[in-house]
Structures are given as C-alpha cells and as structure tokens.
Amino acid sequence: MDITWGAGAANPVIWGWLIAVYLFLAGIAGGAFLTASLTDLFKKNGQARVIRSGAFLAPVAIIVGLGLLVFDLGRPLSFWKLIFNVNFGSVMSIGVFIISIFTVLSLLYAYLVWTSVKVGSKVQVRVGRAANETAATKAAGTVGGRGIVAFLGALFALGTATYTGFLLSAVSTNVFWSTHLPGIAGVPFLPFLFLVSALSTGLAATLLGAGTCDDLTVYKKIDIVLIVIEILLVAVLYASVRAVFFSGNLAALFWLGVVMIGLILPLLLSLYGVSRHKNLVLPSCSLVVIGGLALRCFVVYAGQLFK
Amino acid sequence: MQRRQFLKGALYGTGGTLVALSGLGAATAALNPRRAAAAAPVSRKTVYSSCEMCRNQCPIAVKVENGKVVKIDGNPNDSAFGGVICARGNSGPSLLYDPERIKKPMIRTGERGSGKFKEVSWDEAYTYIAQKLKAVQEQYGGEAVAQTSHIGPYDVFFQTIGKAIGSPNLFSHEATCPMARIIGLNTTFGTAAINADYANTKYLLVVGRNFFEGIHVAQTRAVAKALSQGTKMVVLDPRFSVLAAKGEWLPVKGATDLAFIMALANVLIDEKLYDEEFIKQYTVGFDKWAAQVQDKTPAWAAEETGISQDTIIRVARELAQAKPHSLIEYGWRTTFTADDFQLRRAIMIVNMMLGNFEVPGGYYQVKDAGTLKKVPAMAAYAKKLGPVKVPPFPKPKKGRIDGTGEKGTPRQLTPIADGAVGQITETILTGKPYPIKAWLVHRFNPVMSIGDTEKTLAAIKKLDLLVTCDVYMSDTAYNSDVVLPECTYLERTEQVFDMSGLTPKYVLRQQAVDPVYADTKPAWQIYKELGEKMGYGQYFPYKDIDDYVERQLAPTGISRKVFAEKGLWTPAGMKPFYVRSGDAKAPLTLLATKSKKIEIFSDAVQEATGAGVPVYVPYPQPGEGEFRLIEGKVAVHTNVGTHNVPVLHELMSENTLWINAQSAAKLGIKTGDTLIISAGKYEHKGTANVTEGIRPDTVFCYHGFGQISPQLTRAFGKGINDNKLIPDQLGSVGNSITSMTFVKVRKA
Amino acid sequence: MAKHYAMVIQLKKCLGCQACTVACKFENKVPDGQYRTKSPAIGPSGTYPNVKVFFEKQACQMCQDAPCVKVCPTTASHYNKDGLVLIDSHKCVGCKYCMTACPYDARFINKNTGTADKCTFCYDTRLTKGEKPACVTTCVGGALLFGDANDPQSEVARYMATHRTEVRKAQFGTRPSVHYDYEGVK
Numbered sequence A: 001m002d003i004t005w006g007a008g009a010a011n012p013v014i015w016g017w018l019i020a021v022y023l024f025l026a027g028i029a030g031g032a033f034l035t036a037s038l039t040d041l042f043k044k045n046g047q048a049r050v051i052r053s054g055a056f057l058a059p060v061a062i063i064v065g066l067g068l069l070v071f072d073l074g075r076p077l078s079f080w081k082l083i084f085n086v087n088f089g090s091v092m093s094i095g096v097f098i099i100s101i102f103t104v105l106s107l108l109y110a111y112l113v114w115t116s117v118k119v120g121s122k123v124q125v126r127v128g129r130a131a132n133e134t135a136a137t138k139a140a141g142t143v144g145g146r147g148i149v150a151f152l153g154a155l156f157a158l159g160t161a162t163y164t165g166f167l168l169s170a171v172s173t174n175v176f177w178s179t180h181l182p183g184i185a186g187v188p189f190l191p192f193l194f195l196v197s198a199l200s201t202g203l204a205a206t207l208l209g210a211g212t213c214d215d216l217t218v219y220k221k222i223d224i225v226l227i228v229i230e231i232l233l234v235a236v237l238y239a240s241v242r243a244v245f246f247s248g249n250l251a252a253l254f255w256l257g258v259v260m261i262g263l264i265l266p267l268l269l270s271l272y273g274v275s276r277h278k279n280l281v282l283p284s285c286s287l288v289v290i291g292g293l294a295l296r297c298f299v300v301y302a303g304q305l306f307k
Numbered sequence B: 001m002q003r004r005q006f007l008k009g010a011l012y013g014t015g016g017t018l019v020a021l022s023g024l025g026a027a028t029a030a031l032n033p034r035r036a037a038a039a040a041p042v043s044r045k046t047v048y049s050s051c052e053m054c055r056n057q058c059p060i061a062v063k064v065e066n067g068k069v070v071k072i073d074g075n076p077n078d079s080a081f082g083g084v085i086c087a088r089g090n091s092g093p094s095l096l097y098d099p100e101r102i103k104k105p106m107i108r109t110g111e112r113g114s115g116k117f118k119e120v121s122w123d124e125a126y127t128y129i130a131q132k133l134k135a136v137q138e139q140y141g142g143e144a145v146a147q148t149s150h151i152g153p154y155d156v157f158f159q160t161i162g163k164a165i166g167s168p169n170l171f172s173h174e175a176t177c178p179m180a181r182i183i184g185l186n187t188t189f190g191t192a193a194i195n196a197d198y199a200n201t202k203y204l205l206v207v208g209r210n211f212f213e214g215i216h217v218a219q220t221r222a223v224a225k226a227l228s229q230g231t232k233m234v235v236l237d238p239r240f241s242v243l244a245a246k247g248e249w250l251p252v253k254g255a256t257d258l259a260f261i262m263a264l265a266n267v268l269i270d271e272k273l274y275d276e277e278f279i280k281q282y283t284v285g286f287d288k289w290a291a292q293v294q295d296k297t298p299a300w301a302a303e304e305t306g307i308s309q310d311t312i313i314r315v316a317r318e319l320a321q322a323k324p325h326s327l328i329e330y331g332w333r334t335t336f337t338a339d340d341f342q343l344r345r346a347i348m349i350v351n352m353m354l355g356n357f358e359v360p361g362g363y364y365q366v367k368d369a370g371t372l373k374k375v376p377a378m379a380a381y382a383k384k385l386g387p388v389k390v391p392p393f394p395k396p397k398k399g400r401i402d403g404t405g406e407k408g409t410p411r412q413l414t415p416i417a418d419g420a421v422g423q424i425t426e427t428i429l430t431g432k433p434y435p436i437k438a439w440l441v442h443r444f445n446p447v448m449s450i451g452d453t454e455k456t457l458a459a460i461k462k463l464d465l466l467v468t469c470d471v472y473m474s475d476t477a478y479n480s481d482v483v484l485p486e487c488t489y490l491e492r493t494e495q496v497f498d499m500s501g502l503t504p505k506y507v508l509r510q511q512a513v514d515p516v517y518a519d520t521k522p523a524w525q526i527y528k529e530l531g532e533k534m535g536y537g538q539y540f541p542y543k544d545i546d547d548y549v550e551r552q553l554a555p556t557g558i559s560r561k562v563f564a565e566k567g568l569w570t571p572a573g574m575k576p577f578y579v580r581s582g583d584a585k586a587p588l589t590l591l592a593t594k595s596k597k598i599e600i601f602s603d604a605v606q607e608a609t610g611a612g613v614p615v616y617v618p619y620p621q622p623g624e625g626e627f628r629l630i631e632g633k634v635a636v637h638t639n640v641g642t643h644n645v646p647v648l649h650e651l652m653s654e655n656t657l658w659i660n661a662q663s664a665a666k667l668g669i670k671t672g673d674t675l676i677i678s679a680g681k682y683e684h685k686g687t688a689n690v691t692e693g694i695r696p697d698t699v700f701c702y703h704g705f706g707q708i709s710p711q712l713t714r715a716f717g718k719g720i721n722d723n724k725l726i727p728d729q730l731g732s733v734g735n736s737i738t739s740m741t742f743v744k745v746r747k748a
Numbered sequence C: 001m002a003k004h005y006a007m008v009i010q011l012k013k014c015l016g017c018q019a020c021t022v023a024c025k026f027e028n029k030v031p032d033g034q035y036r037t038k039s040p041a042i043g044p045s046g047t048y049p050n051v052k053v054f055f056e057k058q059a060c061q062m063c064q065d066a067p068c069v070k071v072c073p074t075t076a077s078h079y080n081k082d083g084l085v086l087i088d089s090h091k092c093v094g095c096k097y098c099m100t101a102c103p104y105d106a107r108f109i110n111k112n113t114g115t116a117d118k119c120t121f122c123y124d125t126r127l128t129k130g131e132k133p134a135c136v137t138t139c140v141g142g143a144l145l146f147g148d149a150n151d152p153q154s155e156v157a158r159y160m161a162t163h164r165t166e167v168r169k170a171q172f173g174t175r176p177s178v179h180y181d182y183e184g185v186k
C-alpha cells in the first residue's frame, strides 16, 4: 500500500455477489409467481404442480433474497428503518414497499395454495372420491380470495421483477447501468432486460420445481419466446455500450455464462425439446436459471468495474 | 440530540405497534460507541508542546479529551508554522496508543537476535547495565563504551553517562545525515548556525534536497510560499522528486554536483556577474577560488554532469539577475560522496558571490540570544537560557576511535559532538584502534542506519553489552541485551529548546497525558536514575525536569506560564533581523571565524586536507549494466522510525525500486515485477516501479523499509532495506557515504 | 443569504504530503484503513527528462445536485441547512446505494458504525465551532482554501473570481462545491 504513489485504489466493487444473487432471486420470485398465478387465473383445471411449484418458490426465493440484502447492509439490524424513513425520489425506497407487499402476497398465496392442496389431498385420501371434487375445491379457491391474491400478487411480482432493473438503472452516474433504450433517452434499458430475464428464469425454475408433468408445451413455447426476446435485448445492450464492459474477466462471464449457457444452449435444447420430448424440461431450464444468475452478476460487476 | 431522538421515537410510537421497533432503534443507537461517548461529560484541554515524529520539533497543540489525545494540530501561535504539521506529526496519537510499543524494561534471555527477552523492573535493568558497564570499564577502560543517539534533547542526559564513565566515544547520527553541511558551514562561517530565508528568495537552486518529501514544516512552507509568489526553482536531482515536479528538473549525474556549482562560479566570474563589493568587504581567499574554477567551464561541466552547457550558463545568469535575493540551497542529507563537505563549501562560496548573506531571501546567521547579545541595538531581546551546572567530567584517557579532532587530518574538521558514527562497527569488529565492548543506543537504529546491516549485526555479536532505549522494538533493540522503554513525546516534558531563527525563539515540550504504559519513562529520568545507580548522581543535580526548566528560565525572566499559554516564547516586538537589509555595507560583527571574514579559503581545511578551497574530484560512475543506488525520504515516514506506526504504515507500508523506463525495457522489467537488487556482496528483493522520473543510470528507493525486527509486526520485512546494500564507507571527515553504491538489477 | 461552503484546491501547491489525509482521520475518528480524503499522485506523465506529476486531493465534492442524496432510500443522506451533503447515521442502514451513485468514490461504510461515511467539510467537528476543516488548517503546501462562496469577500469567492477553476467529472451534472485549479500542473 502506498497512498501517495498509487496501488492504493480502494475496491471498486461496492455491490458484490450478494446483491447480484439478491437481484437474481427477486427475479426468480417474480417470474415464478407470475407463472403460478397466471396459470391459476387463466388455465381452467390448470397444471396443479406448476401452480404449486411457482407459489412455493416465490416466497422462498424472495425471502432468501431479502435475507442476502439485509446481510449485505452495513447495519443489518437496522433494516426496519427502511420502512420508516421514506424517500419517494429513491427507487430503492419505493422498491422496499413493492417487495414488502409482494412478499406478503406471495406468502399469502402460497398459504392459500397449500391449504387447498391439503384439502384436496384429504378429499382424495379419505373420501376416495373422483377428481371432480378436488377440482371443485380448487376452482372455488381460485374464484374466491385466492384469485384476488393471485391477481394482486401478479401485479406486484411484475413490479418486483422490473424494480431490480430500475434499482440499477436509476444510478444515473453509472454509465453502464443507466444505459437507455436505443434512441429513447428517457427510458432505461435494464428494467426490460431484467423483467424478461426474470420471467424466463422464474418460469424455468418453476418448471424445474414442478418436475415431470403433463403437457408443458405451452410453457416451453413461452420460454422460447422469452429467450428470443432476451437474446435481442442482450444484442442491443452489446451494441449500445462501450466494448470495455465486456472485457477482462467479465468477458468469460458474459460470453460463456450469459450468452452460451443462458441463451443459446437453452434455445437450441428447447427447440429440440418442444418437437421431441414433451416432458423433458430439466437441462434447458437449469441452463436458463444459471444464465440468469450470470446475467445479474455480469451487469452488477460490469457497471462498477468499468466506470 | 437526545430530545430529537425522543420526539422521533414518540412520533413513531403513535403508530402503536411500532413502539417496539423504536425501542430497538434506541437500543442500537445506545450501543453505538460514538453516541455513548457524546453523552458522557467531556473534559477537554489543549496542551502546547513540540512534535517528535521527526527531529524537527515543530510546535504543536495537543487536544486532550478525558485524558486521551484525540487530535494534534500545529501550534497556531507560531507564525512560521501557521498551525500546520505534516502527516507524521498528525499521526502522533497512533504512535501513542500503539499496543506494539515497548512497555517494560527487558533483558535478553535467548541468543542475541533471538528476540527472547524477559520483562524486568527498572531497578533490575539499571543494576544489570551498571554491573556490565563497570565490568567493561574495569577490563578495557571507560573508552570501551560507545554511545550513539539520533540527536536531540535527550542527549544532555544520555551523554552524561558516557562522559561520567570517561568515554570520548559519544556519537550523534549526524555523520549519516547533515554533517558535511555542518562542516562546510563551520569552516566557512565559523558556525553552523546559518539558516536560509527561503520564503523571501526570488530564485532557488536546490542541490539534491527534497523539501516536499523530507518535510521540515517551517522550511517546506517557506519554500512553498516563495513558489506561490513566483520564485523560480531549479532542482538538481537524479530522481524526479516531488520538489523537482514543482520546479525545473535537472537530472544531474550522481556525484557530479560540485562540477555544476564550480561552473556556476566560472560563469559568474567570466561574465562579471558576481557581487564584487561583497566579496571584497566580507571574504578572504576569493582569488584562490577564482583560480580553482578558472577551467571549470560550462562546457566541461556539461560533460561531467549531463546538464547542458546552455542550461548551466542560464542558471548562473538567472541566479545573478535575482541576487542578492537568490540562493543555492546548502543541502540536508549531505552524504553523497567522500568529500561532500567541499561541495557544501562550494555552494556557500557561490552563495557569497551572490552577496546573499544577511539579506531577505538569502542566508543569515541564527539570531539566538548568544549572538544577539553582540549587537548592542538588539541586546535587549537576548534572553540567554541559564546553564544547568554540573561538576567537571573526568578527562577521557584516550582519543576517539574515529580520530575526530586529530590535527593535520581531515577528521580535525569533524565536530566533536557528532563524530563518525560509521566507525563504531568497524572498531568493534577489528578492535582498532582499541576495543569497543559496550554500546549504549538512544532513539537511534544503527542496524538500519549505519551502512551495511549485516556488518552491524556481526559487530553487535561481539559486544559485551548493547543497551537500546526506544519506543519500539527497533531492529537494534531486537538485537540488544537490554531494552529500555522510553515514553513518547506526548507523555513527557523536556527542557526548553532554542529554536531561534531571525529572532530568538524558545519552545517547550510539555507532557500532554500520563504515560499510556505505566512502566515507560522519559529519557531524563531513565539516565538520571541509571546515573544514580552507577554512583554518578552528582552529574544530575536537578530534582526533575521541571526543576531543570526552572534553572534554564531563571536568568531569562521568562515565566513558565508563557509556555503553558502559548507553547513558545519570542521577544515581543522584535522584527526579523537581517544585519545587511538596511545597509548593504553593514559590518558582519557576528561572524565567528578567526579572521572575522567569510573564509572562502579556509586555513583549517587547508591544514586538514590540503584543499583550502574546494577542488573538483571526479568520482566513478556506474559501468555498463550497473546503476547508482540512491535513496531518499517520503513525506509520510521519518528515517527508520515510523514505519510501524499504524496510521503511517497504512499510508505507506512498502517501498519500490524506481527504475527508468528505457533501462527497464532493456532488462525486460515491468512495474510490479519482483527484482533482485545486487550490490555484489549482498542482494535484496524488491518490487519494480518503472518510471520516466529517474536517470537511466540510477535506481532509487525510499529509505527505512524492509525492517528486520520481527516484533515490528507491521513493518517487518516489507520492502527494500537499502541499508543492507549500502556499505559502511566513510568519507574524509567521517561522513557516511550513501550515494556511491552501484547495483545490478535482474528479475527474480 | 444562505451559506454555500466551498473549497478550492490549488493543485500546483499540493505536495501529496498526506497531512490532510491523516488530520482528517483523527479529527473525524475515521477507522483504520479508511479515508475521507486522500491525495494520490496523478502521473508521472511524459517521457524522461520532461516529466510531470501532480497530486489531487480527493474527497466528497459536496455536490449541490448530489446523486447520493437522490438515491438514498432512508433520507439519511441529505442537504443540511447550509446546503452541505451530510449523512444522518441514525437513519442510515448501510445499503451502499449512495456509494454506487457517487461518481467520485467519496463514500465508504464506516467499519465502526456500519453506516455510510464521507467528508463532511468537518461540519460537526469544526465548522460549527467556527474553525476551518482539519485538512485545510494542516495543509503543508497551503493548497486548500475554504469559505462561504456566497460571501464575495471570502477567500474562496475572491479566488474563484480571479482564477479559472474546474469541477471534476462535470459531465454528471453534480455541481460540486469543491473546485480545482489545475493551473501549472497539466
């Protein structure tokens, strides 16, 4: 260390992997919740396993994510102050409310799904009646409170997934994070990228959680669309910022993690899977999830390492 | 603050359920140590004192809160300092509260250099030292005891021991630092108390000194002030120092500075630009000097120095144009070559050719009380400190080991108070001219400061006794038999220092806090107690340091209260006094030479060396593949004393080897590479710093790093110990030579 | 008129001596290994023997349009009544959002408190007692000027009226209150 003649530069990375993983988990939570709730709302006799998987995954992911966030605070025990000192001009402050409400709703939704599953299985086990009854119970749940929770939750899940992008893009002094949509100066880029990635990874994680299932073709098709959109967005990003952000150690993370593992391979696998193996989800979905994590890490680090 | 906190709490509390959370908040707030401290009543005081993070003793204002030093500022009452202190001075509390300080007297239990010690009481330590010294004295005589210190207020007490024993071998560290300048001044002016008025100079030529990294606050500020007023500065230095960055850098070839200076004289004479009147009225021997520089033409000097002829001529003319408010700086660490003192003389001679003596922006004789007394108009301002009388010491039976004072040899010029400290290890190892068997060291670190670390370590092994008193387990302390813990400057009062300049000035170091480690003591007490134990009580006739200060102040009529209130004393109403500022022909009655003239030709130097005016001696230059190793100071460290101070270590924990970019490219060296620096006998590892800011034939590192005491846990082994590579080589007058080491460099 | 504290740094006078660095540490009890200000070398640049180097004192720039204040979720980072950007450590949770937003790397998480920390212009420790900041009073090179820029008689106002000064990273529009005079060093 020599403070005068250099070699004294402080660690430039302020937000490290904890925050990257938090952003990733928040995306997963949002995406998973959307997968579950939309299935619940729009698919009659929908995929119970998918609903369950997404509904349970969402609160777990967001709570673990929040745990990491709190752990990363300089004063973890004072996190509650975030709720009582509000700055409406701060994306994070608003985000605290969005995420808090989302967390509550996701827990509530998970509870509702859980109880209905239990009721359902009870009915099945004890009474041994036909699946009709189960469906009826479920339908009743969906139509009632659970529907409202699913709907509200979906809105906040959307907010949560987008927020993770806004959190970074609002840092106007960070050239990389605050990149805007090409040609539209006022509209930040990252929220779109993170939203699409959240949907894609959340969906993929949900399918992983659902395990083997009946026909998943719809989900896979959606996933393919999401991946294609994400490829386009990443290409736009690559074209619109300086090359330095994709250099050094981060080059490997970007090309291997984000592009190959996260986008190209799963796209190929999915295209193959849709046509051949209706029920094969595992390899492609895992890759999407890993790629989503790589994307968060890449964006978080690239923005800080190259200012 | 409390109330606001409460109101806020209450507001939140109205939320009902939130009351608990506010409680949690209050609890965490209470746990916050800073807030807790703020709540307790605080006793605050400011103690004026004097810094000792280096030797310059800058006046300071120590802020004490509840018995703890929290901040040190410069003493605003001293206009030369303007409330300013340097980074090291600011770091005082970090030293004071460092848990790595030595806390108890210790006696070695393991092998020398094993670092194994047992803690003992002061009495045990004194008894041990007294017995060992007595044994040495009986077997070899009192002269077998050598004493070295850095140089400072402690010397009065420390050296009393050696003097009482009857040893002539008392050394300061000056031979490793400014001694050549001291001799240059002594032989030219009859005194070394000559200062420069940097602040008012209009043109400043600096020869190797580095005001902006080797910081002396008053002088550094004065130079900075001059620069901000448009003074032109030219810096001769093989390395691009911070000072060089602020002026015109002339990367002079090492050891050729004298050629540059002589060529300046040549031009000044040739073009009749020098102050003839001044030379005529005040000096002797100018013709001999003129003869000596007659063939030292700029063309010749350009060959020697690597600085172009045009530049040399231009600098000479510029100096002349600005005269007498132009000056050539006389140097601080003056250990370049064997005959460095002749360079210092030459510098002062050319200064006199500029007629810059006793005028603003030139050199002046220090106006302390003793000097002022000789000027009737000023005598009223002279308040001479009282002497603290002690009985006469026994006369040493033998001469000094370094030949200091021997007539007809160059060492006749060596100041008796300093000596050639580099001689000690040689004498210990060879037993010539007679054995040295015991060595007392105070606040000095010969292992890292006398050239050739390994040689010093080998010498230590041959001693019967090595005692080191310090605040840290320095490299020398670590290899000692007895280690005595001194308390830091913030924990002790010392005698009044004379810090006179253009007016008299007295400064008092005053204890700011109780010793942090109860078993550490101030030097005056340590040596008084040791002396008493040895039966030399009569040489310490004062009760304590306050008594000592009383005796100093008694004849002056200055009250001790002045120091408590302001930290320093200067005569009220006295303006800076230059003898020739009003009248360029005013007689220089203060001159202390025998001839009462400024001695351009010095009989004493003639007698000692045969060169009554400086003569040019060419020194070897590095050959193919070799580099001259030079070293220097950095603003955040002092010599080898501060590298373990937590805050300063944090600022700079390691040095690097500066190497010119072209030279490095030839060797395939890049910044950050690990290098082996080889001086033939010894090698040292170091990290490369490839830079454009150094001559291609020179490498540089900051001094004082690579310490070898493992008990300096922070500084231990970090960086290059240049002292291992520099041999223990003495110049004509006993000065250590530090700029004549050639090294080879390769990648590790 | 409201105050607008400002600092002027005359780079040609800065020696890189770090007296300011250390003075600040003790004045403001900055933990080991952390700094509110540093004065690193910029350079050396050029080729031997035409070389240049200067030292640039770096700390919070006291932005009047401070991105750190904008992003702070708890309002811990705020403008005080004299327009200074300060941190209320009771509100700060240590989320580091402000640190990511500050283009000058001025902030850090104080190891002792866990909250964001940075130069305060010595507001609590000195300004409110009528003293100038610790770095300014100890500056060995005399490179630092400090005062109320709204007072035309102040040292800073007079200096800025007669010299060309710049702010760092003007492209971010942060409107710093710390002004740099690069005359003689670039």
Ligand code: SF4
Pocket: B051, B052, B053, B054, B055, B056, B057, B058, B084, B085, B086, B087, B088, B089, B090, B215, B216, B217
């Ligand atoms: S120059 Fe610095 S370290 Fe030396 S006495 Fe002065 S303030 Fe202290």
Ligand code: SF4
Pocket: C059, C060, C061, C062, C063, C066, C067, C068, C069, C085, C101, C102, C103, C104, C105, C106, C107, C118, C174
């Ligand atoms: S320099 Fe950084 S910390 Fe200071 S006000 Fe500006 S943005 Fe905030």
Ligand code: SF4
Pocket: C023, C024, C025, C027, C028, C036, C037, C059, C118, C119, C120, C121, C122, C123, C133, C134, C135, C136
């Ligand atoms: S103004 Fe105060 S807090 Fe800011 S850098 Fe200077 S000393 Fe530190």
Ligand code: SF4
Pocket: C013, C014, C015, C016, C017, C018, C019, C020, C021, C039, C055, C057, C135, C138, C139, C140, C141, C142, C143, C144
């Ligand atoms: S104290 Fe002054 S001269 Fe020294 S580094 Fe700081 S700003 Fe520069």
